[in-house]
Amino acid sequence: MLAWADLREPQVRTFSRSSPGGWLLRSLLERYDHEHAFRIKIALVARQQTGRPDQDPKLLVSPIVNKECPRCQWWDRCLPQLDPDDVSLRIDKAPLDMREIATLRRHGITTITDLVDAELDQLLEWYLPEVSHRGGAEGRIRVAARRASMLLEGTSFDRETIGPIEIPQAEVEIDLDIESSADGRVYLWGFLLQYAGESGAVYHEFSQFDDLDNQSEAALASDAFTWLRSIVDATPSALVFHYSAYEVAKIIELARREHTELLDWAASYAEEHFVDLLEIVKAHYFGVSGLGLKLMARHVGFSWRDDDPGGLNSQLWFAEAVHGETAELRSRARRRVLEYNEDDVTATSQVRAWLRAQ
């Protein structure tokens, strides 16, 4: 598919002091020209620095942490210039954008302590007109202030409801987690199978450490669902738990592409019998850095065997497991992926048990 975007078309919501609504749609080229001109001004002022603060002109910008920082070559220079409690450094979930942070700083609010100490209703009077480029700006600053307060208290999660948390229960409970390669192919289906009243849980995995195509990806999924169907046929009340909508979305995508009887069954079964634990967690908790499985599971006392667990890392390990230079490297990467996946399903099961105990 070829898509054509007219860069002169006004389509980006930008701040505008002169516009009655406080914002205007501008084209990407206008935005580029404006930002480029500003960078030239920044550079010209920076070039006048002599190292004598009493005589040097004030720099036009100071670092504001944003999503480019982790990959930016200047990070080592910028980090020391930030207060360790800088709002942009500490609040990493739904972070305020550069204009929002710059507006707070202009009014003396730099750290999370400053933000917590601010009287929010008064702050909104000068803050909102300056951040009208953002829909929902009031909600964003209120949530940021809540996060700042939790950070100061050292609280990771706030319960938003009271009473027991209802989690569906079954004679057979299965936790599912899938791993996919960088090109989105599911190469690993991991299940943790647990029978009510029995102490141990058993991990079952269906994996193929190869560059998959449509056919091999569907064949692997069929192996996984042949197994799952045999469990479900024997115990129709079985439930499958997962954490996030990704698993169900992937199964539906595969079924729509392949149209086999088994994958159609899997898609209908997933829509009707799978339980997304994340949705339950969202209904009851607010997390200072979100409600991801890694955070939640660590909160309940679970730890991964790997020092650096994460979906993106698992894609790198998969690539190494398939294309690593030596058999030993490939084997080690393969073991790492499988352990990571087993820990993911175990974490899901432990979060589930913890929620039930609340």
Ligand code: SF4
């Ligand atoms: S590290 Fe510094 S220069 Fe790089 S994006 Fe972040 S604030 Fe900007």
